[in-house]
Amino acid sequence: MSVPTxxxxxxxxxxxxxxxxxxxxxxxxxxxxxxxxxxxALQRVWxxxxxxxxxxxxxxxxxxxxxxxxxxxxxxARRTVAGFLDCRDEDQVVFTRSTTDSLNLLAxxxxxxxxxxxxxxxxxxxxxxxxxxxxxxxxxxxxxAQAVATLERALAGREPGPxxxxxxxxxxxxxxxxxxxxxxxxxxxxxxxxxxDAAQLAPHxxxxxxxxxxxxxxxxxxxxxxxxGSGVLAGRADWLRAAEPYLAGGGASRKVARRANGGVDVEWxxxxxxxxxxxxxxxxxxxxxxxxxxLTEAGFDTLVARxxxxxxxxxxxxxxxxxxxxxxxxxxxxxxxxxxxxxxxGWNSSHFAAALSAEYGIGVRDGLFCAHPxxxxxLGGDPQSQGECGAPEAAPGEKSLNAVRVSFGAGTPDEHVExxxxxxxxxxxxxxxWRYRTEDGRCVPDTSAAA
Numbered sequence: 001m002s003v004p005t006x007x008x009x010x011x012x013x014x015x016x017x018x019x020x021x022x023x024x025x026x027x028x029x030x031x032x033x034x035x036x037x038x039x040x041a042l043q044r045v046w047x048x049x050x051x052x053x054x055x056x057x058x059x060x061x062x063x064x065x066x067x068x069x070x071x072x073x074x075x076x077a078r079r080t081v082a083g084f085l086d087c088r089d090e091d092q093v094v095f096t097r098s099t100t101d102s103l104n105l106l107a108x109x110x111x112x113x114x115x116x117x118x119x120x121x122x123x124x125x126x127x128x129x130x131x132x133x134x135x136x137x138x139x140x141x142x143x144x145a146q147a148v149a150t151l152e153r154a155l156a157g158r159e160p161g162p163x164x165x166x167x168x169x170x171x172x173x174x175x176x177x178x179x180x181x182x183x184x185x186x187x188x189x190x191x192x193x194x195x196x197d198a199a200q201l202a203p204h205x206x207x208x209x210x211x212x213x214x215x216x217x218x219x220x221x222x223x224x225x226x227x228x229g230s231g232v233l234a235g236r237a238d239w240l241r242a243a244e245p246y247l248a249g250g251g252a253s254r255k256v257a258r259r260a261n262g263g264v265d266v267e268w269x270x271x272x273x274x275x276x277x278x279x280x281x282x283x284x285x286x287x288x289x290x291x292x293x294x295l296t297e298a299g300f301d302t303l304v305a306r307x308x309x310x311x312x313x314x315x316x317x318x319x320x321x322x323x324x325x326x327x328x329x330x331x332x333x334x335x336x337x338x339x340x341x342x343x344x345x346g347w348n349s350s351h352f353a354a355a356l357s358a359e360y361g362i363g364v365r366d367g368l369f370c371a372h373p374x375x376x377x378x379l380g381g382d383p384q385s386q387g388e389c390g391a392p393e394a395a396p397g398e399k400s401l402n403a404v405r406v407s408f409g410a411g412t413p414d415e416h417v418e419x420x421x422x423x424x425x426x427x428x429x430x431x432x433x434w435r436y437r438t439e440d441g442r443c444v445p446d447t448s449a450a451a
Contacts, residue, residue: 007309008302011294012043013225013411017065019360023434023445028361031416035223036172036339036407037365039203041287042225048290049283050226059282060251060273074282077289078272078287084292085217085234086208092237095230095285099199100125102218102233103166105275106195107133109243114162117154117192119147120373121173121329126166126197126218127373140377143330144179148186155190163192169201172370173378173405175339176330179199184213195235199223203409204307204337206300209235221284225410230284233275241270249277295410303410307338310408314340317421323347323428324430327378327403338412341369341405342426343379349402351445355432356404358445360423362416365405375403 019027032040052073057066059074078093087093096102107129108167110116116130116381117140136154141147151165165187170177180196187194195216198207202219209217216235241375245252252274255267268274295303315332318324323345328334343353368375379402406420435446 010299010306010413011225011298011410013040014042014043014046015040016411016413021163022361023358025446031360031362031419033406033408033412033416033420034363034365035203035409035412036175036200036369036405038222038228038411039225039228040411042291042294042411044294045226045287045290049287052283052286056282059280068280074280075286077285080289080292081232082234084207084296085202085232086210087234088203088236089329090212090237091209091235092240092272093232093234094240094279095288096218096233097229097281098125098222098231099123099197099218099220099229100129102231103195103197104129105233105246106164106218106239108191108218108246109239109275110164111239111242115158116164116166117151117158117168119150120377121171122166122168122371122374123172123197123199124372125199126168126195127371130166140329140374144182144334148179148182152181152186152190155192157381158190163187163190166197167194168197168199169207170204170337170339171329171371171374172200172339173291173341173369173374173403174328174330174334175200175341175407176328176337177205177335177337180212180214188213193236200337200339203295203390205304221288221291224288224291225294226287227284230288232288237270240272240275243275244268245277246275247277251280252277291332298410305318307409309318310412310414311336311338311340313414313417314406314408314421317417318342318424321425321428328374329374329378330412338406338409339405341375341378341403343403344424344450347427348443349404351432351436352427353404354436354443354445355427355434356420356423358436359427359433362420362423364406364420367402369405379403386412 018030020030021027053181055066055069057070059071082093103126110133116133117136121140138150138154141150168178169180184194193215196214198217198219203224218233221230252268253266254269257265259265325343327341349366353364356362356364436443437446
């Protein structure tokens with residue numbers, strides 16, 4: 001008789017004991033199952049930030065003790081992130097506001113004539129920043145091998161010159177892992193570079209820039225169990241050094257002098273500071289570094305094993321409800337992180353998500369998940385009826401093309417995913433216990449009366 005393998009306990013996160021009211025009466029502990037949008041901050045991260053807060057000081061500009069302390073903390077955070085990502089010695093780590101900000105920074109640093117290749121399956125953060133470049137959009141592949149083959153054909157057929165491939169590490173819609181190492185090899189074989197959108201990968205799996213052989217990686221603090229407002233772009237320095245500063249101002253400039261004709265001459269930094277003008281988000285950088293340390297110390301083998309345990313619970317539970325269809329590009333058995341999107345026969349997804357929240361205290365997301373082309377591809381052949389509630393219109397005639405996304409991670413207890421599976425089963429079997437209406441494009445409970 002086999003003995004079940006022990007699964008580690010979830011990491012302590014903020015909000016784990018928050019209670020929320022139910023429209024049907026009473027309160028329940030909130031089940032935060034929207035990690036793919038923003039993961040709750042780790043308690044460890046919050047404690048580290050609180051301990052530093054009294055020592056807050058200006059960075060790179062002050063001679064005082066607190067300024068020197070804050071400068072050391074900021075630069076040590078850069079080194080911690082570089083270690084977490086297993087960067088090359090010559091790589092730069094630039095602190096930004098988010099993954100979106102990081103990829104827009106890189107877009108502003110593209111060399112002249114650079115072609116960008118990006119799959120239509122990308123999140124808008126990695127799909128849209130290249131709009132001023134010469135972009136080739138690649139169709140959604142249906143297998144990892146097809147993704148590599150599609151990229152190789154596109155690279156082989158391009159005009160000579162610099163090229164950049166942008167690809168996600170894990171889909172924010174399906175959670176599926178992409179063949180990043182193979183795509184990087186294909187890019188480099190054709191003289192192109194590659195940037196990895198690791199927003200959904202970094203919180204769930206170990207990430208090595210050297211092992212994957214990517215040129216840059218971008219991710220956000222708020223998905224890595226740190227507070228909002230911080231992000232990272234890490235990778236090769238040459239394009240970043242050659243580009244005009246992302247923002248012009250103090251901190252990015254090494255020397256500034258007036259010209260005789262009244263203008264100014266500027267010598268910009270060659271370091272990461274070149275693209276970090278202004279007073280930096282020291283607490284944000286420190287929080288990211290704290291999260292990197294916490295995840296490393298917890299051990300990704302342990303974290304991945306726990307997440308797979310939760311994924312199996314959710315997938316097995318949804319498989320028992322015939323009306324539920326889980327969305328996938330690469331097939332049901334494809335490796336994934338703790339992100340699953342689905343549709344329910346007979347339900348508008350906004351209505352379903354609203355009922356999960358109002359009647360069960362479960363927070364998920366519905367809609368197109370800032371990945372409109374991908375979700376339309378996945379749902380285009382199976383449109384849903386609009387029902388009485390609908391997500392905000394993404395394009396004329398596409399109100400019903402939205403899905404429900406459940407996502408979880410290192411801080412999710414078993415009870416939350418078990419409650420979610422039970423709620424899905426009950427809603428499909430019994431229907432909602434309350435009447436709902438559309439308000440400002442969102443489906444909300446009608447508090448005037450029960451159904």
